[in-house]
Amino acid sequence: MENGHRVKAHVNLEAIASNFRYARSLTSGRRIMAVVKANAYGHGAVQVARRLEKEGVDMFGVATLGEAISLRDRGVTTPVLILTPPTPEEYRDIISRGFSLMVYDLDNVNEINMIAKCMGQVARVHLKVDTGMGRFGCTPEEAPSIARHIHQMEWVDLEGVATHFPRSDEGPVGFTLHQVKVFRQVISEMVELGVGFRLVHAANSGAILSRVSQSPCNMVRPGLMLYGYAPSRVLFDPNLRPAMEVVTRVIQVKRIKKGTPVGYGHTFHAPEDGYLAVLPIGYADGYPRALSNRGYVWIAGHVLKISGRVCMDSSMVFAPEDVPIKPGDEAVVMGVRDGFRYLADDMAEATGSIPYEVTCSFTSRVPRFFTERPHSPKQPLSETE
Ligand SMILES: Cc1ncc(COP(=O)(O)O)c(C=O)c1O
Structure with a gap:
């Protein structure tokens, strides 16, 4: 153990890359937004992001503007979506730095359009549809008309449409399948209205591991599985490598x-x-x-x-x-x-x-040491890495 470290965390970036490749293999070549919020679930967001850029990740998902800035300031160039709706005071900074943000109602979209117009810079947004999470998002009923409204705006680009699955850790059953159906309907109504968007995404680790149909999505949003865990015992998968x-x-x-x-x-x-x-x-x-x-x-x-x-x-x-x-x-x-x-x-x-909370909870008092070396779980990482 390095001098002066009472406790330390070893993070195996090769294990994370391997989990990423596994996610890709399960999702038939769909784009991947790697969720690296909360310091990549405690693993070190910048190092994880740099490693996943080498794997060809398409986008990063973070929770806050601060997390997005910290990636950019440290050389991460891949597009970033801020998953949690930011405060209006943050819109200007988000637009000027080219981050994408989640929107869910006309009031915030109108405000974003006004600010973007004043700045002379287009804002990129993803419309979040609440198909059953019971959290952020517009209702499936109002989603098509909000999307059409955004589509007609000059200074807001509807880059994506998204939803979220609160019960995908239970496996490919009941409620998640119902949400997929509702989301598919919402997307086809938007298409019928002539609304254009490039990215459609929903699947978290639970949905990916339980092979829930990806239609109508062209991107997935894994978080926990990248760090080597399934969200529940039901979905335990020996191919995942805890990192x-x-x-x-x-x-x-x-x-x-x-x-x-x-x-x-x-x-x-x-x-x-x-x-x-x-x-x-x-x-x-x-x-x-x-x-x-x-x-x-x-x-x-x-x-x-x-x-x-x-x-x-x-x-x-x-x-x-x-x-x-x-x-x-x-x-x-x-x-x-x-x-x-x-x-x-x-x-x-x-x-x-839940494993999410366990890995997120290791504090800044625990320095993270990174290794690139592939290792089998049976071989401990060396002390010097
Ligand atoms: C909106 C959103 N998408 C994707 C994820 C990734 O979920 P998971 O870590 O279960 O893969 C999260 C995580 O909480 C999230 O909030």
Whole structure:
């Protein structure tokens, strides 16, 4: 471990590239918007974006103007769509920097048209249709007329039309199929009205992995699967390669007697004489406090359990007397070693969360180290990368 790093995350960019190619293979050559919002779900947006540019990604999806600017300022040239509707104060900056934005009603489109006209620069928009997410978007009924209105505007280019699937993690069933039908109808009504647009997109990881029909779309929007996870156990896919591991080192080991209480609230007592190892990782690093007395850790070839409550900056692990661990030993809190596999989906299951939240939660206190080397999950990444 590099000097000075208590905890670090290894991000395997080749695994992300491989997941990207897999997404492409499942979507019959459709364009791909890689969703890299929230710092690429915690993996490092700029490095992920640069790697995916080499794979020929068509567009990036981010949540905020700040995320879009950070990509551009660091040399990412691929078009960017801001997926979450921005505030009107941000329109000018978005238009001048050439980012695309989501719109959902005539008021915001009219305002964008006015600003774009004053700037003498066309704004690129995607109309978001709410076919059942119950979040942003116009209704399917009003979508064709809003699209026609935009089509007639001089300073707004209707670059795309989109919808979103809230239940695609359940597999190719019921509600998602209903949404596909509604969306298809909306698109054909727009076409009948003579409205032109280049991009039609809906599918997130769940829809891609469950092979939901892509018609009428010509682009997909994977996020989570690029980082190596399916959105639910139902859709587990062995072709996906989890891209991030989180490692630390034991900082202290001491002998403790049977019955010794451990940590805040004394929720753990040593079941026998043994050792207590202290790890310098806590919930301020993004290690879930809900893993108190539940999380598993690989330490120098042994699989051990978090003992007591996860603290803000540290966690404790009890080891029986016949398990020789020592200060400086490597501790894998999320990753794969030997027969040990404890990844974001396992951590999510243990804490009642989702892998999205687990990977997003590792904070800026955990530096990300990137590798390009292809690796099999059985081979740990080297310390120096
Ligand atoms: C609008 C939109 N599209 C696509 C995605 C990617 O979804 P997933 O990470 O499930 O592939 C998200 C993620 O939340 C999203 O908000």
